[in-house]
Amino acid sequence: MNNTTDFNYFNTLLVQNIGNSVGPIAPTITPSAAFGYENAEEAEGIFAAEVNKPLYARVGNPTNAKLESVVAKMEGGFASIATSSGMGAISMVVTAFLNSGDELLCIGGFFGGTYALVNETLKRFGISNSFCTVDDFTHIENTLKRGIKMVLMESVGNPSLTLPDVQRIIDLCNKYETLLMIDNTPTPLLLRPLTMGADIVVHSSTKNMSGHSAALGGIAVFREVKEAGDKLLNDKYADIHKIVKKMGKKAFIPICKKRAIRDYGMTANAFGSFMTMIGLETLSLRVERVNKSVEAISLLLDAKLPQGVSVNHPCLSSSPDNARYKSDFPDGCGPLLTLDCGTKERAFKLLNHLKLVILTANIGDNRTLALHMTSTIYSDFDEDARAFLGVHEGLIRVSIGLEDPREIAEDFLQAAHAI
Numbered sequence: 001m002n003n004t005t006d007f008n009y010f011n012t013l014l015v016q017n018i019g020n021s022v023g024p025i026a027p028t029i030t031p032s033a034a035f036g037y038e039n040a041e042e043a044e045g046i047f048a049a050e051v052n053k054p055l056y057a058r059v060g061n062p063t064n065a066k067l068e069s070v071v072a073k074m075e076g077g078f079a080s081i082a083t084s085s086g087m088g089a090i091s092m093v094v095t096a097f098l099n100s101g102d103e104l105l106c107i108g109g110f111f112g113g114t115y116a117l118v119n120e121t122l123k124r125f126g127i128s129n130s131f132c133t134v135d136d137f138t139h140i141e142n143t144l145k146r147g148i149k150m151v152l153m154e155s156v157g158n159p160s161l162t163l164p165d166v167q168r169i170i171d172l173c174n175k176y177e178t179l180l181m182i183d184n185t186p187t188p189l190l191l192r193p194l195t196m197g198a199d200i201v202v203h204s205s206t207k208n209m210s211g212h213s214a215a216l217g218g219i220a221v222f223r224e225v226k227e228a229g230d231k232l233l234n235d236k237y238a239d240i241h242k243i244v245k246k247m248g249k250k251a252f253i254p255i256c257k258k259r260a261i262r263d264y265g266m267t268a269n270a271f272g273s274f275m276t277m278i279g280l281e282t283l284s285l286r287v288e289r290v291n292k293s294v295e296a297i298s299l300l301l302d303a304k305l306p307q308g309v310s311v312n313h314p315c316l317s318s319s320p321d322n323a324r325y326k327s328d329f330p331d332g333c334g335p336l337l338t339l340d341c342g343t344k345e346r347a348f349k350l351l352n353h354l355k356l357v358i359l360t361a362n363i364g365d366n367r368t369l370a371l372h373m374t375s376t377i378y379s380d381f382d383e384d385a386r387a388f389l390g391v392h393e394g395l396i397r398v399s400i401g402l403e404d405p406r407e408i409a410e411d412f413l414q415a416a417h418a419i
């Protein structure tokens with residue numbers, strides 16, 4: 001399989017599809033919350049999804065629609081729905097498809113918000129879960145055999161940087177006719193799970209897709225529903241068969257709109273979608289540069305960090321994920337690397353000596369960011385959860401930005417020498 005990313009292809013695709021060639025070049029913002037209908041018949045048609053015009057901004061608006069069409073193309077998907085945040089996208093999908101009494105299979109360690117969603121909030125609503133490591137295929141297959149409805153996985157563990165065998169997991173979910181949602185936040189363009197056979201891709205567009213940290217947002221991208229033999233027609237999804245049969249190829253959209261967006265309202269707003277598109281225009285340039293920088297910085301730090309501080313990234317030959325990195329993520333696995341300082345005190349000292357790097361809870365920004373894990377995002381998590389998520393006391397997560405990679409590496413080196 002050829003997994004390399006054609007950055008030139010995506011540079012052309014993104015700039016040519018965002019905005020217009022005639023009239024206003026930049027994408028237009030339509031902030032209206034409501035939309036007038038031509039006549040009573042048109043109103044009826046819009047509500048029946050037979051006329052493709054805006055209904056009311058809670059269920060979509062023209063600026064979101066533009067973003068949705070670009071991201072669907074970028075991911076090799078059929079259609080997508082922009083949401084108010086990445087958590088909004090994940091919540092939308094899970095609640096649209098799962099009912100009280102259902103079970104979610106969670107593969108690998110999750111981003112803190114997703115971990116809390118499945119372990120606290122979804123549990124309160126009667127949706128249970130089981131977690132396993134990315135290579136526990138016995139658990140994965142045994143759980144799929146029980147007839148569960150959905151599997152959730154992140155393309156790259158954050159902050160563990162564990163790399164899953166994405167194709168093998170996709171194939172198993174297809175074999176057992178089970179929906180697979182992949183959170184592709186750290187790896188837009190580098191991994192395109194829908195082209196590999198996954199059903200749903202979600203992003204926090206707040207991160208890499210925007211890059212500028214000026215817009216909170218999320219998006220869920222869907223494959224086309226097959227005319228015959230689609231897994232959605234399996235008996236276990238009987239409660240959505242009516243929509244699948246009526247809406248055909250694009251059924252994922254009305255399922256999510258009618259069973260989540262309409263009732264919870266986790267919709268994107270026009271200004272947020274506009275800002276996301278402004279970032280998206282340069283995504284391919286940024287992803288290519290950042291992923292080259294991540295490798296260069298990892299190698300420099302690996303060679304030069306003083307004893308007591310170490311760097312972890314799958315591009316390093318010492319990493320257990322190095323073989324999978326080379327074969328499945330040849331152009332990089334996103335902006336993250338981690339530093340192990342041994343203890344919390346040493347990690348704090350290192351962070352407090354940084355001059356260029358910004359301390360914040362975000363990732364995928366144009367600026368380089370760093371954060372101590374157990375005292376912040378994972379402070380509410382017990383020892384077992386931390387161990388499973390690969391989070392320990394001395395761990396600092398770093399998200400590499402667009403600055404000169406030598407300057408970034410030097411900032412970490414001077415801070416590491418100062419502790």
Ligand SMILES: *Cc1c(COP(=O)(O)O)cnc(C)c1O
Nearest residue numbers: 085086087111183185204206217
């Ligand atoms: C940030 C993040 C989310 C949540 O996105 P928000 O836009 O902050 O709601 C989900 N998944 C991953 C991997 C993230 O990094």
